[in-house]
Amino acid sequence: xxxxxxxxxxxxxxxxxxxxxxxxxxxxxxxxxxxxxxxxxxxxxxxxxxxxxxxxxxxxxxxxxxxxxxxxxxxxxxxxxxxxxxxxxxxxxxxxxxxxxxxxxxxxxxxxxxxxxxxxxxxxxxxxxxxxxxxxxxxxxxxxxxxxxxxxxxxxxxxxxxxxxxxxxxxxxxxxxxxxxxxxxxxxxxxxxxxxxxxxxxxxxxxxxxxxxxxxxxxxxxxxxxxxxxxxxxxxxxxxxxxxxxxxxxxxxxxxxxxxxxxxxxxxxxxxxxxxxxxxxxxxxxxxxxxxxxxxxxxxxxxxxxxxxxxxxxxxxxxxxxxxxxxxxxxxxxxxxxxxxxxxxxxxxxxxxxxxxxxxxxxxxxxxxxxxxxxxxxxxxxxxxxxxxxxxxxxxxxxxxxxxxxxxxxxxxxxxxxxxxxxxxxxxxxxxxxxxxxxxxxxxxxxxxxxxxxxxxxxxxxxxxxxxxxxxxxxxxxxxxxxxxxxxxxxxxxxxxxx
Ligand code: ADP
Ligand code: GLC
Numbered sequence: 001x002x003x004x005x006x007x008x009x010x011x012x013x014x015x016x017x018x019x020x021x022x023x024x025x026x027x028x029x030x031x032x033x034x035x036x037x038x039x040x041x042x043x044x045x046x047x048x049x050x051x052x053x054x055x056x057x058x059x060x061x062x063x064x065x066x067x068x069x070x071x072x073x074x075x076x077x078x079x080x081x082x083x084x085x086x087x088x089x090x091x092x093x094x095x096x097x098x099x100x101x102x103x104x105x106x107x108x109x110x111x112x113x114x115x116x117x118x119x120x121x122x123x124x125x126x127x128x129x130x131x132x133x134x135x136x137x138x139x140x141x142x143x144x145x146x147x148x149x150x151x152x153x154x155x156x157x158x159x160x161x162x163x164x165x166x167x168x169x170x171x172x173x174x175x176x177x178x179x180x181x182x183x184x185x186x187x188x189x190x191x192x193x194x195x196x197x198x199x200x201x202x203x204x205x206x207x208x209x210x211x212x213x214x215x216x217x218x219x220x221x222x223x224x225x226x227x228x229x230x231x232x233x234x235x236x237x238x239x240x241x242x243x244x245x246x247x248x249x250x251x252x253x254x255x256x257x258x259x260x261x262x263x264x265x266x267x268x269x270x271x272x273x274x275x276x277x278x279x280x281x282x283x284x285x286x287x288x289x290x291x292x293x294x295x296x297x298x299x300x301x302x303x304x305x306x307x308x309x310x311x312x313x314x315x316x317x318x319x320x321x322x323x324x325x326x327x328x329x330x331x332x333x334x335x336x337x338x339x340x341x342x343x344x345x346x347x348x349x350x351x352x353x354x355x356x357x358x359x360x361x362x363x364x365x366x367x368x369x370x371x372x373x374x375x376x377x378x379x380x381x382x383x384x385x386x387x388x389x390x391x392x393x394x395x396x397x398x399x400x401x402x403x404x405x406x407x408x409x410x411x412x413x414x415x416x417x418x419x420x421x422x423x424x425x426x427x428x429x430x431x432x433x434x435x436x437x438x439x440x441x442x443x444x445x446x447x448x449x450x451x452x453x454x455x456x457x458x459x460x461x462x463x464x465x466x467x468x469x470x471x472x473x474x475x476x477x478x479x480x481x482x483x484x485x486x487x488x489x490x491x492x493x494x495x496x497x498x499x
Contacts, residue, residue, distance in 0.1 A: 009046030013145035013490050015039070016174075017051040018133045020111060020126060020153035022097060024376075025059045025089075028111055029318055030264070030400040031150060031181045034231070037267040038486065039095045041479035045487065050144075052133035054106040054125070055087055055099035064089050066099060072135045074128065077198030084132045092269075100132040112153075116351070123193035123217065126153040130160060131197070134171045143170050145499060146490045148177045152187030155221025159203055162224050165497075175493035177486075178225035180218070182397050183239045183246050184322060187217030211247075222251045226493035228259045229486075231398035232419035236261030244395065262486065263422060265479030266403040271383075273408050273473075278380035283409075285473040288466075291384065291409055298385025302369030304342050310367075311458040312342045313451075314386030314410055316379045316401055319349030319357075324392030324415060329356050330444035331392075331451065336364050339455045344369045344386060346378050383408040387465070388454050392439075392447050396420045402436070403477050409469040412436035413450050423477060427457065432464035435472040 017039055021032035039049035059066075066089040074082045085101030100106070105125040113119060130149075134157075137143060149157045158176035165172030191204055193215060204210045209220035222228055230236050236259065238244035240252050252259050273283050273290070280297040283290030292308065299306045317323045335341060345357050345368075354372045361370040371378055383389070389405035391414045398419030402412040406423070414420040416438040427434035437457075439450040457464055 012046045012048065013487075013494060014048045014142065015042060015050070015146045015148055015490060016133065016137060016144040017049065017148050017150070018130055018154045018157055019051065019053055019150040020129070022051055022053045022091065025064060025091075025097070025099075026053060026056050026111060030398065033267065033400055034179075034181065034264055035150060036091055036095075037265065037479050038483060040092050040267075041265065041483035042486070043094055044480070045483060047487065049095065050142075051091065051095060051097040052129070052136065053097065053099060054129050055085065055101040056111060057107045057109065059099065061087065069098075070139070072132060072139050074132045074135045075198075076128070076131060077195045080196070082128060082132075084128070084135075086136055098133065098136050100129055100136070102128060102132070122153070123156075123187065123189035123215065124196055127156055127193055127197045130154055130157040134160070134164075138171060144174050145494055146177060147174045148179065148486075148490075149221060149225070150179050151181050152185055152218040152221070155187065155217045156197060156209070157221075158224035158226070159199060159209060159220045160197065163199055163203070173497065175226045175490070175497050175499070176224070177227045177229065177489060177493055178221040180222075180228065180230040180239070180397070182322075183218070183230070183244070183248065184395070186219065186246065186248070188214050189217070191215050216248075219248055219251060222248060222255065226258070226496050227489045228252065228255050229489060230259075230261050231264045232422045233261040233263065234421045235395070235397045235418035238395065238418060260489075262482050262489075263419065263477060264398040264400060264403075265477050265482050266400060266407060267479065268407065268476070271380075271404045271407050273384055276380055276384065278377045279384040280381070285409070285470045288409065288469065294381065294384040295387070298344060298381050299342070301381070302344050302371065303366070304344065304369050305366045307342070310340050310342045311388060311455055312344065312386045313388045313390050313413070314382040314405070315343070315345040315347065315390050316382050317345075317347045317391070319347045319353035321350075322394055322396075324394055324442070324447070325350065325353045325356070327392045327415075327442065327444055327447045328390070329353075331447045332360060333363070335448060335451045336360070336367060339452065341451070341455055342367050344382055346371045346373075346375060346382055348373050383410055386410045387458065388413055388437075390451075391415070391420060392442070393417060393420060394442050399423070406435055406472040406475055409473045411454065411465070411468055411472060413454050414438055415442055415447070416440050417442075425471075427453070427464070427468065429457075429461075429464070432461070432467045433471065435468055435475060
């Protein structure tokens with residue numbers, strides 16, 4: 001692995017990402033995409049960015065060509081030492097990834113839970129990941145300038161760095177940056193995990209990790225990280241106040257200029273209708289014949305009538321309340337009954353939502369196609385084959401699916417919240433401009449109106465659909481821009497420690 005750093009520019013920081021997900025190895029949602037593409041974009045700028053994640057049971061070592069490295073001994077609190085295997089791989093041809101192997105904690109089905117039942121020892125599992133990632137760096141004498149952590153699973157690391165700094169250990173030199181991908185999940189656990197992490201009572205305070213007698217890992221990250229970011233400017237504003245802050249807005253406010261929203265990018269090497277290997281035909285903004293073929297193939301694959309005139313709406317989503325499942329349940333049956341729209345949905349999650357979509361497919365044969373599960377390939381085919389893309393999220397920190405939909409000319413119909421507000425441009429009926437259809441109140445009536453608006457536009461103003469598609473396909477949310485912003489934040493964080 002050490003041989004891979006020759007591209008690093010000497011004035012660029014060394015950055016370690018520590019996270020619970022990284023595509024393609026382990027991904028539940030957009031977090032996995034970001035932990036894959038941001039380090040890649042940083043390396044393209046000469047930053048020596050590396051990643052550490054757990055070696056989950058589901059990660060196929062042979063498929064990804066992982067190789068075993070010397071194991072490490074991780075000192076935990078109370079004199080306990082944990083042995084961890086260490087594996088390494090290279091993501092996307094360039095990004096070094098360390099995998100922490102620990103059978104008791106990571107060799108089980110599921111990343112966070114077992115079919116919805118959250119693992120009770122998550123604070124220990126991800127705590128060990130954080131401590132092991134640090135140990136791997138020490139053992140290899142590769143001391144990062146910045147440790148970049150993501151969401152509650154690794155949000156304890158800034159507090160650990162604080163403790164190590166006070167103890168004078170080498171890792172304590174690293175600055176820390178926390179990115180909040182979802183303020184709705186905070187990691188509330190019994191305080192017994194603190195002893196395991198080696199964090200003394202000084203960390204169990206309201207200005208530290210304590211909340212309502214428990215530990216709140218995300219809160220700890222907000223309080224101890226040198227800089228805190230979230231994934232869109234609008235979501236940053238939303239979580240600075242309640243109820244968006246889910247009880248933590250006051251702590252974010254205290255961070256002042258150390259907190260900001262940076263829009264995620266999309267990885268257009270992976271999401272590009274001009275060369276995507278998962279889709280049956282390629283197309284570009286100036287020539288959309290391939291998209292027509294993708295639609296027909298999708299209709300046939302998923303059991304819909306092969307009707308070019310019916311507007312096809314796509315959904316690719318975790319099935320969770322956040323994603324507006326309540327609005328979908330209230331709205332979709334009626335929208336299907338009142339218009340000629342077709343619907344294709346791919347997702348998994350909440351059992352009741354899965355049942356709802358199965359029921360919808362049974363009630364509207366030939367008009368609704370549903371696949372319950374997870375499929376990268378089908379997700380690409382839905383983006384390419386659908387005319388519109390539904391994201392009525394109650395809140396959406398950034399959202400990547402709508403960025404992919406835009407690139408594939410599938411016009412998003414979205415609730416104007418968080419990153420959806422920042423990335424979708426409202427349709428202007430007078431001029432035929434815009435890239436999607438936004439509704440502003442999270443109500444079934446508003447969502448239904450937005451769907452009707454899209455269907456009407458499809459039927460009565462097809463030239464506007466074509467113009468919007470072209471516009472949507474040309475908009476870019478590049479990682480290069482956001483990577484530059486992160487670099488500035490890394491430098492500011494490092495400056496706090498005299499670097
Ligand atoms: P979130 O991270 O909140 O789930 P995002 O829009 O940021 O929302 O990212 C979702 C990511 O997960 C996208 O890459 C999307 O394609 C993918 N995804 C979600 N559900 C599925 C599924 N059932 N099959 C394949 N990909 C999925
Ligand atoms: C979270 C958010 C989503 C965001 C993703 C990546 O899962 O729900 O909006 O795009 O993280 O930052």
